[in-house]
Amino acid sequence: MKDESRLPIRCTAIDPNLENGGRDDWRADIARAYPELFDPPRGLPECGEGWRHLIEQACSEIRAALKENATNVLKVTLIKQRYGVLNIFWEGALSGCTRTAVERAIECAYVESAQTCESCGFEGRLYTCAGWLITACTGHGKGKPAPWKRKAAAVRVVHGMIGGERQILSCRQYDRECDCFADVPPDGLEISVEELLSQSERHHGGLSH
Numbered sequence: 001m002k003d004e005s006r007l008p009i010r011c012t013a014i015d016p017n018l019e020n021g022g023r024d025d026w027r028a029d030i031a032r033a034y035p036e037l038f039d040p041p042r043g044l045p046e047c048g049e050g051w052r053h054l055i056e057q058a059c060s061e062i063r064a065a066l067k068e069n070a071t072n073v074l075k076v077t078l079i080k081q082r083y084g085v086l087n088i089f090w091e092g093a094l095s096g097c098t099r100t101a102v103e104r105a106i107e108c109a110y111v112e113s114a115q116t117c118e119s120c121g122f123e124g125r126l127y128t129c130a131g132w133l134i135t136a137c138t139g140h141g142k143g144k145p146a147p148w149k150r151k152a153a154a155v156r157v158v159h160g161m162i163g164g165e166r167q168i169l170s171c172r173q174y175d176r177e178c179d180c181f182a183d184v185p186p187d188g189l190e191i192s193v194e195e196l197l198s199q200s201e202r203h204h205g206g207l208s209h
Contacts, residue, residue, distance in 0.1 A: 026052055034059045036066070043076035048118035051086050051109075055079060058088060058109040065101035072098050084126045084133035084146070086113035107172070 027045045030052070031038040037059055038044070045055055059076075066072045074092035081087070088106045117124035117137035124136045129143025136142070172183055 030055060030059065034063060037062060037074065037076050039075055043078060046078075046080035047086060048081070050116060050118045050121040051081075051113055053121060054086060054109040054113055054116065055088075058105045061105035061108075062102050065098045065105070066094075068101075069095045069098055071095070074102065081113075081118060081134075084114065084135045086110055111172075 026049055028040065031040045031044060033056070045051075047055075062074065066074060072092070072094050074090050074094060076088065076090050078089040079087070086109050088109060090102070090106075094102060114126065114135055115123060116135065117140050118135055119140040120137060122137040122139070124138075124141070126146040127134050127136055127141045127143045128146040132143075133146060134142065171185070
């Protein structure tokens, strides 16, 4: 007999608006709460309300980091779902320490979104449906689970050019239970270095453009 206690909890949306893509006013609420980061309509979130708390947490941490140096300037240019995860783009001029703090805040939102339903905020995973990737809970999931290795799904890779060659600059893995990051060697994951570079190129969204 199947052990029901070990099955994923099926989600039911508390707010019917979440079933219809969420309410538009929450996006404006975020811009009003963080006027120094937004210049509406530019930069307003283009994703489901299930990620609202991730965006708000990132904005809170970014604002705190900007206060460390009066010369820091940052504007959010785009927040959207790409390849099933939350991407936050920005432009501006930051000190080295502030940039590190900003990238860490964006990295947290990016990686946690890969395990959070975009519709309702419940714990989720990546699904593929009609050629599209979405992160959803068992209730909102459509299509079929994407064939990503579990270890690779919680990894964010930053790459750059060194000596004319594209190389991995950092490889960090998020532990949802401990809510922390740890540097991991690329060759210690269940995914090749070539696949990591490709994944990084497709999902890259934490650095300024």
